[in-house]
Amino acid sequence: MRQTIIENLAAGRRKRRRRWIIVNSILLLLACILSIAMLMIGNTIYPVSDVIRVLMGESVDGATFAVNTIRLPRMLAGLFAGIAFGIAGNTFQTMLRNPLANPDILGITAGSSVAALFCILILRTSNTTISIAAVIAGLVTVVILYLLAKGKSFSVGRLILVGIGIQAMLSAVISYFLLIGAQQDIATALRWLSGSLNGSQMNAIFPLILTVLICAPIVILLGKHLSILELGEQSASSLGLNTDKSRMLLILSSVCMIAIATATTGPIAFVAFLSGPIAKRLVGIGFSNVIPSGLVGLNLVLAADLIGQFMFEVRFPVGIITGLLGAPYLLYLLIRMNRKGSL
Known part of the structure; x- marks a missing residue:
C-alpha cells in the first residue's frame, strides 16, 4: 500500500514536470517566432535569410539599417x-x-512613472538618470506601501487598497506634470505613458538588458523560496526559511526590473498583471512559475506590438493593446473575488 502511494506520487510529479517542460518549450518557440517576425516585418518585409545575414554582420542593402537600427x-x-x-x-x-x-x-x-516623467519633462536628464530615479521611486513606493498597510498587523487586503489609493494620487501627479511640461515634450511623454517600443535605441535599452540578466536569475534561483512564501509566514518559517531575507531579495530584484523596464518602454499596461495567472493556468501547480511568467510576459509584449503596428489602419503603442486585453480580466477578477468575499 505504501509503495503504491509513493509510486503514484512519483508518477504525478513526473507528469507535472513533463507538462512544465512542454509548456515552457512551446512558449520559448513562440517567442523565437515572434522575435523573428519583428525583425522581418515592417514597411518592407525582408526574408529570414537576409535577417540572419544582417545579424551575422553582413551588409545587405536596405535590410542592414532597418534591422540593426530600428527593428x-x-x-x-x-x-x-x-x-x-x-x-x-x-x-x-x-x-x-x-x-x-x-x-x-x-x-x-x-x-516609477512619476520619477521618469519628472526627469523627462522637468529636468530633461539623460537615460541613465531616468533609470536611477525610476528605481529609487519604485523602492520608495514599496516602503510607503508597507508602512501604510502595516497597521497593528499586516494585511494584504489593506495593502491593495492603499496601493490603489497611491496609484490614484500618483496618476494626479502625472497629469500635473503633463499640464506644466513644455508643449514640445508632451507628445513624447504621452507616447511613453501609453507604453511604447517606438524609437528604441541600443544604448537606451542596455540598462534594461543588464538589469534583467542580473535580477531575473536571482528570482529564478529563489523560485522555491517564493513557492514556500506562498504558504504563509508561519508555514514558511516552520519550514526553516529565512522569510525576511528571501522577501527582501525578491522585492529588490522585482522592483529594479519593473522600474528599469518602465523607464525604458513606459508602463506597458497589464503585462505584470496577466503573465502570472496565464502561466499558472498553462503549467499547473507543483513547479516554479517564475520562468513561465517571464516567457508569457515577453510573448504578450511582442505579440501586442505586432498587432498594434500592423493589424489596424492606425498604429497603436503596445500598451494600448495590452490594456485592451487586461481590462476585461481585471473586471472579471474583481467580480469573482467580491463574490468570494476576498475583497
Whole structure:
C-alpha cells in the first residue's frame, strides 16, 4: 500500500514536470517566432535569410539599417521588458498570495512613472538618470506601501487598497506634470505613458538588458523560496526559511526590473498583471512559475506590438493593446473575488 502511494506520487510529479517542460518549450518557440517576425516585418518585409545575414554582420542593402537600427532594438526592448514585467508581477502576486497584488495595481509602476516623467519633462536628464530615479521611486513606493498597510498587523487586503489609493494620487501627479511640461515634450511623454517600443535605441535599452540578466536569475534561483512564501509566514518559517531575507531579495530584484523596464518602454499596461495567472493556468501547480511568467510576459509584449503596428489602419503603442486585453480580466477578477468575499 505504501509503495503504491509513493509510486503514484512519483508518477504525478513526473507528469507535472513533463507538462512544465512542454509548456515552457512551446512558449520559448513562440517567442523565437515572434522575435523573428519583428525583425522581418515592417514597411518592407525582408526574408529570414537576409535577417540572419544582417545579424551575422553582413551588409545587405536596405535590410542592414532597418534591422540593426530600428527593428532589433525594438525587439530587444519588448523582449526584456516583457520578461521584467512578467517575472516581477508574478513575484508580487505569489509572495502576497493575491492576483491583484501586482506592481500595476499597487502603484509601484506609477511611482516609477512619476520619477521618469519628472526627469523627462522637468529636468530633461539623460537615460541613465531616468533609470536611477525610476528605481529609487519604485523602492520608495514599496516602503510607503508597507508602512501604510502595516497597521497593528499586516494585511494584504489593506495593502491593495492603499496601493490603489497611491496609484490614484500618483496618476494626479502625472497629469500635473503633463499640464506644466513644455508643449514640445508632451507628445513624447504621452507616447511613453501609453507604453511604447517606438524609437528604441541600443544604448537606451542596455540598462534594461543588464538589469534583467542580473535580477531575473536571482528570482529564478529563489523560485522555491517564493513557492514556500506562498504558504504563509508561519508555514514558511516552520519550514526553516529565512522569510525576511528571501522577501527582501525578491522585492529588490522585482522592483529594479519593473522600474528599469518602465523607464525604458513606459508602463506597458497589464503585462505584470496577466503573465502570472496565464502561466499558472498553462503549467499547473507543483513547479516554479517564475520562468513561465517571464516567457508569457515577453510573448504578450511582442505579440501586442505586432498587432498594434500592423493589424489596424492606425498604429497603436503596445500598451494600448495590452490594456485592451487586461481590462476585461481585471473586471472579471474583481467580480469573482467580491463574490468570494476576498475583497
